[in-house]
Amino acid sequence: MASQKTPAVPRPSASLIVVNPRNEILLVHRNPKSSAFAGMHVFPGGNFDVKQDEDLAQTAIRETFEETGLLLAEASDSKQPNDQDLDKAREAVHSQKLLFRDFLAQHRLALDRRSLLPFTEWITPPNVPKRFQTRFFITFLDTAPASGFSAGNKVERVPTPDGGQEVIAARFVHPATALRECQAKQIALMPPQFYLVTTLASILEGGANTPEQRDKVRMLSQGAFGRMVLHPRPLPYKTHDGWSVLTYEGDESRGGAKGRLHRSLVRFEKGGVASEVVLQRNFDIFTDIEERLFQGGAKL
Numbered sequence: 159m160a161s162q163k164t165p166a167v168p169r170p171s172a173s174l175i176v177v178n179p180r181n182e183i184l185l186v187h188r189n190p191k192s193s194a195f196a197g198m199h200v201f202p203g204g205n206f207d208v209k210q211d212e213d214l215a216q217t218a219i220r221e222t223f224e225e226t227g228l229l230l231a232e233a234s235d236s237k238q239p240n241d242q243d244l245d246k247a248r249e250a251v252h253s254q255k256l257l258f259r260d261f262l263a264q265h266r267l268a269l270d271r272r273s274l275l276p277f278t279e280w281i282t283p284p285n286v287p288k289r290f291q292t293r294f295f296i297t298f299l300d301t302a303p304a305s306g307f308s309a310g311n312k313v314e315r316v317p318t319p320d321g322g323q324e325v326i327a328a329r330f331v332h333p334a335t336a337l338r339e340c341q342a343k344q345i346a347l348m349p350p351q352f353y354l355v356t357t358l359a360s361i362l363e364g365g366a367n368t369p370e371q372r373d374k375v376r377m378l379s380q381g382a383f384g385r386m387v388l389h390p391r392p393l394p395y396k397t398h399d400g401w402s403v404l405t406y407e408g409d410e411s412r413g414g415a416k417g418r419l420h421r422s423l424v425r426f427e428k429g430g431v432a433s434e435v436v437l438q439r440n441f442d443i444f445t446d447i448e449e450r451l452f453q454g455g456a457k458l
Contacts, residue, residue: 165284168291172218173203175277175296175354176228181362181371182330183355186225187345189326198431199336199345201354202226202328203292210251210258214293215271224252226328230274230297231267239265273297275379279387280350283404294354296379298372333359343433349390349404349422352435357443374444382447390422401436402426407451408441414448 176184185199204221211217223229227248233239239247243265250256262269274295282289331339333355339345340352347355361374378384386407393403393411401423405412409420418441425434441447 166287166289168281168289170206170214170217171204171290171292172206172214172221173201173292173294174218174222174230174274175201175294175358176222177296177298177358177362177367177375178330179300179367180330180332180365181367182332183336183358183362184222184226184228184328184330185336185345186325187327189324197346198348198351200348200351201294202228205290212259213271215274215295216258216269218274218293218295219269219271220251220258223248223258225325229267230270231262232270234266234268239267270297275376276384277354277375277379278350278384281387281389283390283392285392292350294350296375298367298375300367332365333362340435346431346433347435348432349424349435350388352422352432353437356437377444381444382449382452383443385449386447386452388452397423400425408448413451 174184178184184202186202188198188200202222202225203218204224206214206217207220210220219230227244229239229244247256247261251258251261261267274297277294277296279291279293281291336345336347336355337359340347340355357378358375362371388406390404390406391412393405396402402425404422404424406420406422408414408418410416410418412420414420419438420441421438423434423436423438424432427433
């Protein structure tokens with residue numbers, strides 16, 4: 159019998175959930191021909207780059223700039239770069255002809271790390287060839303300095319150096335709308351993104367962001383939810399109607415009390431992409447997370 163392959167070491171990465179004043183979140187559409195997450199809708203993000211990034215917060219900001227044109231940074235002299243400067247820098251950074259930190263220094267820009275709130279961390283299951291350890295952050299545009307993007311259902315600044323090989327579209331969409339589009343199979347979300355979009359849909363109700371809603375998100379970020387490190391694990395069987403079952407810490411099969419559900423039902427297609435996801439979570443994420451079950455964050 160052949161021995162099992164050693165699981166790939168997860169690559170540290172970061173992803174940023176950007177919320178605009180209309181309670182819309184920023185999603186990018188991965189190229190269907192991409193080698194990872196082909197055709198999926200995801201939050202902007204990518205791998206930690208030791209040449210470019212000091213920490214995962216900088217990874218999230220840099221990747222968001224490369225993929226969408228949104229730059230979470232503030233000029234020391236209150237003069238933001240113009241659109242032409244942003245376009246040139248975005249292309250140069252994306253093609254690795256310019257270091258992100260050099261671009262920031264040229265324009266005396268300071269990254270707005272303070273506006274990034276931790277919002278869970280996810281580690282790809284060990285049976286997947288390409289594995290990532292992704293720190294998710296969330297930020298609100300009306301409380302963070304930003305340049306190069308506007309609210310609403312508007313597509314702009316799609317990456318061009320590689321002909322759109324990574325991202326083919328970017329837009330703001332309300333979480334509830336994204337879930338309806340997912341249910342109608344107009345877009346596809348991987349389980350971590352589906353989990354977080356579902357969480358936000360229950361908080362960011364309506365078309366105007368309120369202080370009370372931001373406070374709820376901050377409560378999650380500063381509490382056990384924001385510190386959760388999830389190691390999804392598939393059950394060795396499918397449901398009677400063909401769904402794969404992906405369990406998370408706290409599920410009754412992963413240390414939780416009998417009857418506690420913390421899992422997703424997923425229909426996977428060729429290449430490991432998810433065509434349908436259903437979240438099953440029957441506990442209060444504000445008050446009822448058993449934090450001892452969620453450990454093992456990324457260390458850089």
